[in-house]
Amino acid sequence: VFAHLVQAPEDPILGVTVAYNKDPSPVKLNLGVGAYRTEEGKPLVLNVVRKAEQQLINDRTRIKEYLPIVGLVEFNKLSAKLILGADSPAIRENRITTVECLSGTGSLRVGGEFLAKHYHQKTIYITQPTWGNHPKIFTLAGLTVKTYRYYDPATRGLNFQGLLEDLGTAPAGSIVLLHACAHNPTGVDPTIQQWEQIRQLMRSKGLMPFFDSAYQGFASGSLDTDAKPIRMFVADGGECLVAQSYAKNMGLYGERVGALSIVCKSADVAGRVESQLKLVIRPMYSSPPIHGASIVAVILRDKNLFNEWTLELKAMADRIISMRKQLFEALRTRGTPGDWSHIIKQIGMFTFTGLNPAQVSFMTKEYHIYMTSDGRISMAGLSSKTVPHLADAIHAVVTK
Numbered sequence: 001v002f003a004h005l006v007q008a009p010e011d012p013i014l015g016v017t018v019a020y021n022k023d024p025s026p027v028k029l030n031l032g033v034g035a036y037r038t039e040e041g042k043p044l045v046l047n048v049v050r051k052a053e054q055q056l057i058n059d060r061t062r063i064k065e066y067l068p069i070v071g072l073v074e075f076n077k078l079s080a081k082l083i084l085g086a087d088s089p090a091i092r093e094n095r096i097t098t099v100e101c102l103s104g105t106g107s108l109r110v111g112g113e114f115l116a117k118h119y120h121q122k123t124i125y126i127t128q129p130t131w132g133n134h135p136k137i138f139t140l141a142g143l144t145v146k147t148y149r150y151y152d153p154a155t156r157g158l159n160f161q162g163l164l165e166d167l168g169t170a171p172a173g174s175i176v177l178l179h180a181c182a183h184n185p186t187g188v189d190p191t192i193q194q195w196e197q198i199r200q201l202m203r204s205k206g207l208m209p210f211f212d213s214a215y216q217g218f219a220s221g222s223l224d225t226d227a228k229p230i231r232m233f234v235a236d237g238g239e240c241l242v243a244q245s246y247a248k249n250m251g252l253y254g255e256r257v258g259a260l261s262i263v264c265k266s267a268d269v270a271g272r273v274e275s276q277l278k279l280v281i282r283p284m285y286s287s288p289p290i291h292g293a294s295i296v297a298v299i300l301r302d303k304n305l306f307n308e309w310t311l312e313l314k315a316m317a318d319r320i321i322s323m324r325k326q327l328f329e330a331l332r333t334r335g336t337p338g339d340w341s342h343i344i345k346q347i348g349m350f351t352f353t354g355l356n357p358a359q360v361s362f363m364t365k366e367y368h369i370y371m372t373s374d375g376r377i378s379m380a381g382l383s384s385k386t387v388p389h390l391a392d393a394i395h396a397v398v399t400k
């Protein structure tokens with residue numbers, strides 16, 4: 001009965017790793033998926049995560065019962081505090097509901113399902129371009145996906161005018177997906193002044209902000225700085241949704257740990273929103289897993305572990321920033337034609353190089369460098385040792 005099925009293509013991001021794994025070359029380099037690597041090119045488990053896991057193992061009172069549908073309640077409270085700030089008016093007034101979800105994707109999907117069911121506007125605007133999974137998540141959740149201008153290929157920066165025009169003409173009440181920081185794939189973020197203009201425009205039109213926060217602490221190295229745009233929207237008293245992921249900032253990729261928060265107008269509404277979120281979650285996966293959320297809770301509740309985490313996080317962010325400088329310098333030294341200053345201007349895990357699919361394919365074939373076909377490279381996958389190889393490949397492809 002399944003004989004009619006055609007072979008589905010690999011995922012545009014995760015499929016890059018599949019291709020990389022098949023390549024026997026000793027010089028191969030995976031700059032596809034956004035996953036942090038050390039200077040030795042190895043995945044990193046944070047020290048603070050190891051310590052938290054040890055604590056969990058030592059605690060013989062821990063059991064493996066089902067979590068509630070909303071997940072680990074302490075984790076939810078700590079996550080809301082982390083993203084909105086301890087002094088957030090929404091937390092103080094108890095008008096926020098937070099549910100543990102399966103990392104960023106799961107949080108976005110639960111939020112999308114909830115909006116499709118209970119929000120009067122069914123259209124969500126996403127940035128052009130955006131993370132490849134965004135349109136799929138929201139379409140399958142039952143929303144209509146439209147795009148707004150964001151990136152200007154000419155400047156490799158923000159098309160702020162285009163963004164304001166498109167949000168300005170979006171129907172009142174539309175949902176707008178915003179990358180809280182370290183925009184994926186472009187690495188281009190609005191300035192704080194531009195965020196303020198976006199906020200004013202969105203609030204004046206009743207547009208519903210849905211933040212995707214996958215990189216808190218990873219962009220600037222500061223948890224508070226990276227959460228600032230969200231906090232500006234919450235401080236004005238209006239509603240919003242926030243999807244949080246701990247994949248990158250705690251290196252908990254495979255633990256699938258994240259949270260969805262919905263900021264409401266009153267505690268009463270937040271309570272009813274939570275009751276409806278439970279009806280969304282229960283038939284999807286019943287309740288979320290316990291281990292990853294427990295690790296996060298141990299770290300966030302303990303002052304010393306929290307401080308240690310911020311240092312390890314800053315070290316990861318700094319290493320990425322240093323990779324940007326090294327790659328930029330390496331291209332300058334080679335006299336590679338073109339303006340490559342966007343490499344140091346862009347922020348977060350990715351550089352949107354401007355290389356086209358044919359150039360990417362050349363670099364993969366001739367240099368065994370793997371990246372997504374849109375020219376995005378994961379700076380977190382690069383090291384001082386591999387920068388020259390990447391710079392050689394870019395130089396070769398643009399002078400070809």
Ligand code: LMR
Nearest residue numbers: 013032033034035131184
């Ligand atoms: C990425 O964009 O590479 C990451 O967010 C990982 C993923 O799931 O695509």
